[in-house]
Amino acid sequence: MNIFQKAIIKSVKFYQKYFSPDHSFWAKHxxxxxxxxxxxxxxxxxxxxxxxxxxxxxxxxxxxxxRCMPWNKGGYDPVEKEKK
Structure with missing residues (x-):
């Protein structure tokens, strides 16, 4: 893992810990x-x-x-899609 990957991942984890409505202390409520x-x-x-x-x-x-908008239904969306 290079320095850019580490920086992006640390930034996302910081967001998750303090601001995310799904992962932070806000999610507990x-x-x-x-x-x-x-x-x-x-x-x-x-x-x-x-x-x-x-x-x-x-x-x-x-x-x-x-893609996260009211007109999109969401659902299961993995990074690597299954090949048919």
């Missing part, structure tokens, strides 16, 4: 999950950066965040 995707967008970003590298993984994570 909610009764249900906030994110419509599984894994959550921050977990997806970490996995994408680990598996695809800093550049591609970062943009995969950004694309995932951009």
């Amino acid at each position: 909610r009764g249900c999950p906030y994110c419509k995707y599984f894994p959550t967008c921050s977990e997806y970003m970490i996995e994408a950066v680990e598996k695809k590298g800093a550049f591609k993984g970062f943009f995969m994570g950004i694309w995932r965040i951009m």
